[in-house]
Amino acid sequence: MTFYQSVNLAAELIRTDFKLRYHGSYLGYLWSFLKPLMMFGVLYAVFSKFLRIDYPDYPFHLFLGIILWNFFAEATTGAMSSIIEKGGLIKKIYFPREIIVFSSVAVSFVVLISNLAVFGIFYLFANLAFDLKMLFFLLYLLQLCIVTLGVAFFLSALYPKLRDLFHIWQVLLQVGFWATPITYILQIVPQKYITFILANPLAGIINNSRLALINHQFPDVGSLLYTLAAGIILLASGYFLFSRRVPFFAEEV
Amino acid sequence: MEIISFQNISKRFKLPHEKKNTLKEYLFFAAKGKSYEELWALRQIDFSVKKGEFISFIGSNGSGKSTLLKLISKVYLPTAGKIRVNGTIAPFLELGVGFQYDLSVKDNIYLYGATFGLSRDKINVIFDAIVDFARLGRYIDQKVKNLSTGMEVRLAFSIAAHADADILLVDEVLAVGDQIFQQKCFDLFARFKKEGKTIVFVSHDLGIVEKFSDKVGWINNGCLEVLGQPEKVIRTYANQKI
Numbered sequence: 001m002t003f004y005q006s007v008n009l010a011a012e013l014i015r016t017d018f019k020l021r022y023h024g025s026y027l028g029y030l031w032s033f034l035k036p037l038m039m040f041g042v043l044y045a046v047f048s049k050f051l052r053i054d055y056p057d058y059p060f061h062l063f064l065g066i067i068l069w070n071f072f073a074e075a076t077t078g079a080m081s082s083i084i085e086k087g088g089l090i091k092k093i094y095f096p097r098e099i100i101v102f103s104s105v106a107v108s109f110v111v112l113i114s115n116l117a118v119f120g121i122f123y124l125f126a127n128l129a130f131d132l133k134m135l136f137f138l139l140y141l142l143q144l145c146i147v148t149l150g151v152a153f154f155l156s157a158l159y160p161k162l163r164d165l166f167h168i169w170q171v172l173l174q175v176g177f178w179a180t181p182i183t184y185i186l187q188i189v190p191q192k193y194i195t196f197i198l199a200n201p202l203a204g205i206i207n208n209s210r211l212a213l214i215n216h217q218f219p220d221v222g223s224l225l226y227t228l229a230a231g232i233i234l235l236a237s238g239y240f241l242f243s244r245r246v247p248f249f250a251e252e253v
Numbered sequence: 254m255e256i257i258s259f260q261n262i263s264k265r266f267k268l269p270h271e272k273k274n275t276l277k278e279y280l281f282f283a284a285k286g287k288s289y290e291e292l293w294a295l296r297q298i299d300f301s302v303k304k305g306e307f308i309s310f311i312g313s314n315g316s317g318k319s320t321l322l323k324l325i326s327k328v329y330l331p332t333a334g335k336i337r338v339n340g341t342i343a344p345f346l347e348l349g350v351g352f353q354y355d356l357s358v359k360d361n362i363y364l365y366g367a368t369f370g371l372s373r374d375k376i377n378v379i380f381d382a383i384v385d386f387a388r389l390g391r392y393i394d395q396k397v398k399n400l401s402t403g404m405e406v407r408l409a410f411s412i413a414a415h416a417d418a419d420i421l422l423v424d425e426v427l428a429v430g431d432q433i434f435q436q437k438c439f440d441l442f443a444r445f446k447k448e449g450k451t452i453v454f455v456s457h458d459l460g461i462v463e464k465f466s467d468k469v470g471w472i473n474n475g476c477l478e479v480l481g482q483p484e485k486v487i488r489t490y491a492n493q494k495i
Contacts, residue, residue: 005370012367016353016360023355088351093344093368094327164276247330250323251266 006099013086013103014110021107032111033118036067047183055185060214063122065182065206067115072148072202073173075108079152080159080169087253097246098239101156105149123213131216140209140219143227147201150234157242160252181206198223201230255339256420256451257325258301262334264320266292294320296475298334302468304419305449307442309462309483311490312472318455319347321472322422325453340419340451343369345410347424352405354398358389361397362412369416379415386437387411403429414441420451427458439465459487 001009022028040063047053047062055061082104083090083097090097159165180200181189186207189197197203204223211217267289295317302308310318323329324336326344352361362383366376376383384390387407389400397405410426427435442465445452456462462469463483470480471490479486 001370005367005372008372009367009370012364016356016364019360020353020355086351089368090351091328092346092351094342095368095370162276168276250328 001095006096009095010099010103010106013100014106017103017107018110032114036063036070036115037118039070040066043183053184055188057128057214060119060122060126060128061185061210062183063119064210064213065180067112067119068144068206068209069177069180069182069202070115071108071112072144072151073177074111075105075148076151076155077169077173078108079104080155080165083156083160083249084253090249090253097249098153098242101149101152101242104156105145105152108148109145119213128214129216133216133218134212136212136219137209139224140205140212143201143224143231144205146231146235147205147227150231150236150238153235153238153242157238157245160249161245176200176202179203185210198226201227201234254304255301255337256304256306257339257453258337259298259324260335260337262295262298262324262331262336263293264295264317264324264329265332266294268292293475295324295472298477300470300477300480302451302453304340304451305446306467307446307452307454307465308468308470309454309456309466310470310472311456311459311462311487316472317475318472319424322346322424322453322455325420326422338420341370341416342420342422343413343416343418344422345413345424345426346422352397352409355396357394357396358384358400358408359393361408365409365412366416369413369418371416379417383408383411383415386414386441388433403431403434406430407434410438418450420453421445422453424455425457427456427461459491463487 018029022031025031027034040059043066044059044062048058079101082100086100089095090100155165155169179197180202181197186194186197186203204220204227208219208224208227211219268291269289298321310321312318320329322344323346324331325338326342326346327338328344328346351365353364356364362380363373363376371379384393387404387410389404389408392400392404397408400408406426406429410423410430413421426438430438439461442452446465452465454462454466466483468480469483469486471478471486473493479489
């Protein structure tokens with residue numbers, strides 16, 4: 001398959017995923033916005049109103065954290081089951097299987113972009129200033145995609161053979177949600193836990209994204225480099241494992 | 254020119270006694286050692302197909318014919334041996350099709366075509382031909398799950414047949430199609446032969462096999478028993494059967 005044909009197939013798979021995801025639902029694509037907004041509403045009520053966290057621009061920190069995390073959680077969960085879901089095709093036709101994982105992550109990426117647009121609208125309404133340093137966010141977005149794709153390859157490579165992975169990953173995502181600065185900001189984490197928190201590449205990505213978009217600051221270079229390295233290692237090893245497992249998919253699904 | 258060549262191809266499946274898909278079962282079985290059975294679906298298959306040939310494989314159920322087609326299409330990788338294919342492939346394998354049942358016939362044509370490497374523009378050109386051949390003009394906006402089995406098979410075969418690939422793999426397409434569809438298939442085979450396309454055909458209908466094939470192979474228990482002139486091979490196969 002040529003590159004152009006692969007892109008065309010990916011586009012077709014993305015279109016299919018969107019149609020299937022919302023088929024038979026009344027609100028359709030609106031759910032992509034409603035989910036993070038509802039989550040934001042609940043968490044905002046608990047942390048801002050009940051626990052009285054009073055950090056400047058806390059709603060923005062919270063919402064940005066939620067949508068970035070949601071992308072990671074949805075993309076990895078979706079990619080994990082994508083090989084099984086496309087089992088019918090895999091058993092009948094040969095085409096590069098990576099395209100399935102790519103397009104599954106791409107579907108979540110489209111959702112992320114539309115949620116970032118909502119974030120942008122809030123931003124305009126709140127009359128927050130603009131700053132050139134916000135452009136750093138594009139770099140963090142790229143880092144987020146690399147990390148997500150790496151994890152997606154790991155999970156989709158192993159899941160056809162090891163179906164426990166679905167449940168294991170749900171638990172890990174739960175832990176990850178609280179171990180990542182989403183409902184809180186990195187600055188309030190006690191010093192002795194900070195290395196532990198930052199070991200998770202998503203912590204660095206979310207923290208730097210907040211610094212860029214909300215505080216208009218330069219990145220924390222340490223976590224920027226660490227995340228880049230971790231992302232590339234994850235993607236390379238995830239892809240390696242995936243390509244080792246590919247020949248068995250047609251027999252396992 | 255050889256368009257497909259199999260050199261000493263074997264394919265082994267590992268069939269787990271009890272499907273171990275969970276961690277507990279892995280840990281449990283790890284202590285007990287090997288818990289699968291080996292099945293050699295194909296053993297030391299050697300043959301080649303020239304461009305423009307119509308080659309058929311016959312044999313009883315489970316003899317390895319479909320596995321052979323899946324090896325040609327690269328859906329399976331061989332356990333041993335070397336396969337060479339010089340050309341694009343349009344596969345029609347094992348009736349079931351890999352359609353998305355909740356999507357319309359139209360959407361499925363675009364998706365299925367894309368897996369063969371066809372862009373939207375290319376499909377737009379052949380769209381009517383696909384629908385006509387499958388006789389599904391009335392149903393293009395229906396969900397595939399509402400089609401009958403025969404219609405579904407017609408649709409899948411029609412897409413593969415119009416993909417304009419060098420090699421067409423056809424596994425039992427005639428089994429569920431009606432009279433009109435069978436006739437359309439025969440016309441199509443005749444046309445493809447004229448156009449110099451290569452067809453690899455699997456069927457239990459020995460009359461059809463004899464009529465169209467240049468070469469026939471009989472696969473018995475994973476081994477290529479004979480390969481050669483259609484009448485001879487079919488006679489050997491039929492005699493052995495009784």
